[in-house]
Amino acid sequence: MKHLSLDALRAFITVYDEQSFTQAADRLSRSQPAISLQIKRLEEQLGSALLLRQGSQLKLTGAGLDLYQGGQLLLQQHDQLIAKFERQPLAGQVRLGIPSEFATALLPRILGQFSTSYPQITLEVTSALSRDLRLGASRGSFDVILTVAEQAPEHAVLVKEDALVWVAGRPDNAVSEPLPLVLASEGCVYRRRTLAALKAAHHPYRITYTNNDLTGIRSALHSGLGVTVLARSSVPNDLYELKNSDLELPALGNINIFLERHGHSQNTAADHLQDYLRDYFYRST
Numbered sequence: 001m002k003h004l005s006l007d008a009l010r011a012f013i014t015v016y017d018e019q020s021f022t023q024a025a026d027r028l029s030r031s032q033p034a035i036s037l038q039i040k041r042l043e044e045q046l047g048s049a050l051l052l053r054q055g056s057q058l059k060l061t062g063a064g065l066d067l068y069q070g071g072q073l074l075l076q077q078h079d080q081l082i083a084k085f086e087r088q089p090l091a092g093q094v095r096l097g098i099p100s101e102f103a104t105a106l107l108p109r110i111l112g113q114f115s116t117s118y119p120q121i122t123l124e125v126t127s128a129l130s131r132d133l134r135l136g137a138s139r140g141s142f143d144v145i146l147t148v149a150e151q152a153p154e155h156a157v158l159v160k161e162d163a164l165v166w167v168a169g170r171p172d173n174a175v176s177e178p179l180p181l182v183l184a185s186e187g188c189v190y191r192r193r194t195l196a197a198l199k200a201a202h203h204p205y206r207i208t209y210t211n212n213d214l215t216g217i218r219s220a221l222h223s224g225l226g227v228t229v230l231a232r233s234s235v236p237n238d239l240y241e242l243k244n245s246d247l248e249l250p251a252l253g254n255i256n257i258f259l260e261r262h263g264h265s266q267n268t269a270a271d272h273l274q275d276y277l278r279d280y281f282y283r284s285t
Contacts, residue, residue: 096111182221
C-alpha cells in the first residue's frame, strides 16, 4: 500500500499556491532543491505528472488537480487534529478588511491556512476599496486592514512594493483602439494611476465596464470586454499579464501594500493575524 508523505503533499500544495518553488521553499523553511525533490518523488510514487509550466505560470494536470483538492482536505484535518492538542490554543475574533483582489489571492491560501491552524479564531472578512477600508477602520469597524496606497497612511506598516501590470482574460488578447478598460469606480488607486498614465501617454481609451469586486472584473475580462490593471502579486491564475513593450501600453510604476492595526489593543488574535500576514508578504518579496 502506498503512503503519501504529508511533508511532500504540503510542498506540492504550497508550490502551486505560491506559483513558485523558491517562495514555497521560503515559506516552508526548506531549500528549493529539497522542495523540487519532494514533488519529483511524489510524481514518481503516483506515476503521474502533477504540475506543468505554461509561460510564467504553474498549472495543475488532471492528476495534480485531484491531488490538490484531496490534499487540501487531508492537511486541513491533520492541522485541526494537531491544534486540538495545543495547551493554550489562540482564540478570539478578528475583523479583517481587505481589497477584493487580495482577498481572491489570500483567502483560499494564507487565510485558509490561518483558520485551519487556529480554528478557535473567528475571522470576519470584508472586501472593499482601500479608501473605504480606511474609513471603516477610523470608525472602529476593523481590527486589521490590508490596503494599497501611493503614500503611507498613518500608523501603517509597509509590507510590499508591488508592480502594477496590465491584465487580460486571455494571453493572446488583441488590444483595440481606443483601449477598452475594465476598472473599479472612482476612488480606486488602480483606476487613478491607469487613467493618469494613459492621459500622459496620449493613449486613447474608453471605460467599458465598472465593478469594485474582482469577481465581476474577472468575468468581464473573460468575456473580452477589455483589460484592467492589478498589482502583480494579486493577479489570479486564470488571468494573464500583458507585456507593455509588445502592446505599447504605458508603464504604470509600483504600488505600496500596507497593513494597519486598529481596534482593541488587547486583541491578541488580531496581533497574531497581522504578524501572519506581514510574514507572508515579507517572504514573497
